[in-house]
Structure formats: structure tokens, C-alpha cells
Amino acid sequence: MSSVDAHPTIVYPHYVRALDEEKAQLPSSFPREYSEEFQHILPKLLQRGFHILTKLNNQKGNLSNISKNFVLSHPHIHVVILRRALDGAVIYLAYVGSHVQGPSGFMHGGATAALLDDCVSSAVLLSGPFAMTVQMNVQYRKPVPLNSVVIVEGYVEQTNGRKTVAGGKMYHPDGALYAEATLLFVRPRLVEPKM
Numbered sequence: 001m002s003s004v005d006a007h008p009t010i011v012y013p014h015y016v017r018a019l020d021e022e023k024a025q026l027p028s029s030f031p032r033e034y035s036e037e038f039q040h041i042l043p044k045l046l047q048r049g050f051h052i053l054t055k056l057n058n059q060k061g062n063l064s065n066i067s068k069n070f071v072l073s074h075p076h077i078h079v080v081i082l083r084r085a086l087d088g089a090v091i092y093l094a095y096v097g098s099h100v101q102g103p104s105g106f107m108h109g110g111a112t113a114a115l116l117d118d119c120v121s122s123a124v125l126l127s128g129p130f131a132m133t134v135q136m137n138v139q140y141r142k143p144v145p146l147n148s149v150v151i152v153e154g155y156v157e158q159t160n161g162r163k164t165v166a167g168g169k170m171y172h173p174d175g176a177l178y179a180e181a182t183l184l185f186v187r188p189r190l191v192e193p194k195m
């Protein structure tokens with residue numbers, strides 16, 4: 001039984017199936033130099049208790065809904081998703097390419113927010129019932145260089161009825177903080193996910 005199966009309330013059965021079907025691999029589309037960087041970072045994340053869920057680029061079959069995800073299907077953002085069963089924290093180990101630009105040479109703040117939202121949403125969705133972001137506050141601490149690897153971490157802070165407060169951080173692999181966010185999720189009265 002996978003850690004996700006332990007949460008029967010999850011309303012994304014195709015994600016759960018996907019977790020069983022997909023094996024931990026780096027997407028073949030990763031630029032070679034970043035694949036090497038990822039291979040260097042991954043063992044440290046595994047040591048912290050995270051395990052790789054899946055590659056999400058080039059999905060097929062019942063992953064097709066996930067493949068429409070704006071962040072995870074972006075041609076210039078490559079993501080490997082990891083999760084820690086102990087507390088449900090999720091990491092997106094991501095390579096940010098050249099076409100995600102805001103200020104010259106740096107990542108667009110909206111893209112930073114989208115990556116944070118997506119990662120934190122994954123932590124929320126994989127740990128409980130369907131919920132949607134209704135509020136997000138992002139603190140931008142340092143500009144994120146294009147063509148670089150970032151680590152995004154998402155975690156649930158507390159759930160109270162239909163509301164969940166969650167947080168996220170984006171940082172350089174050396175630990176320098178790029179951005180952090182606090183989010184509020186609400187489980188809709190009627191749950192009809194079509195993702």
C-alpha cells in the first residue's frame with residue numbers, strides 16, 4: 001500500500017493509479033547538465049525522507065489530465081515530484097529554463113507563484129480531500145535566475161473543517177531562499193474535480 005492509498009478521501013484516483021504505475025525516473029527531456037545536477041541533489045532529498053513520486057513530463061494514458069497542468073506541462077519548466085510520507089511534505093525539484101522570464105535574466109514572479117501554488121497544492125491534494133487555493137501571499141526574497149535549478153517545498157500547516165492553511169518555500173539548492181508563501185485552501189461544498 002502506498003502512502004497515498006492511506007488517504008482514502010483523496011478524490012484524484014488517477015493520481016493514485018499513476019503513483020503505482022510510474023517509476024522514479026528523470027524526464028528524458030531534461031537538459032543533460034541539469035540531469036547531472038539533479039542526480040547530485042536527489043540523494044540529499046532522499047536522505048531527508050523524501051521519495052520520488054514520478055516524472056510528470058511526457059505522461060501517457062490516465063496521466064493525461066495531469067499533463068494539462070499549466071506548471072507541470074510547461075515546456076520550459078521541468079519538475080520531479082518528491083513526497084515525504086511522514087508528514088506529506090512535497091518537493092518539486094525543478095529546472096527553470098529560459099522562457100519563463102520576467103525581469104531580464106530572472107524568472108517571472110507569476111511563474112514563481114504558480115510553481116509554489118502547484119507544489120503546495122500537491123501537498124494538500126495528496127494528503128487529503130480535494131481543495132482549491134482561495135488565498136495566496138507570496139514574499140519574494142531574491143530574484144530567481146533563469147536556466148537554474150530550484151527546490152520548491154510545500155507542506156500542510158493545519159486543517160480546520162473545510163479550510164487548510166499551507167505553506168511553501170522556493171530556494172536555491174545551497175539553501176538560499178528565493179520566495180516563501182502562505183496559502184489558504186478551501187474544500188468546496190460540492191466536489192467535482194475535472195483535472
Ligand SMILES: CCCCCCCC/C=C\CCCCCCCC(=O)SCCNC(=O)CCNC(=O)[C@H](O)C(C)(C)COP(=O)(O)OP(=O)(O)OC[C@H]1O[C@@H](n2cnc3c(N)ncnc32)[C@H](O)[C@@H]1OP(=O)(O)O
Binds near residue numbers: 066126134162184188
Ligand atoms: C503522476 C503522479 C502524480 C503525482 C502527484 C501530483 C498530484 C498533484 C498534481 C498536480 C496538482 C497541482 C494542482 C494544481 C492546482 C493549483 C491550485 C489552483 O490553481 S486552484 C485554482 C484557483 N482557485 C480557484 O479557482 C478557487 C475559486 N474559488 C471557489 O471556487 C470557491 O471559493 C470555493 C469553491 C473554493 C469555495 O466556495 P464554497 O461556496 O464551497 O465555500 P464558502 O462557503 O464560500 O467558503 C468556505 C469557507 O472558506 C472561507 N473562504 C472562502 N474563500 C475565502 C477567501 N478567499 N479568503 C478567506 N476565506 C475564504 C469562507 O469564508 C468560509 O469560511 P467559514 O466556513 O464561513 O468560516
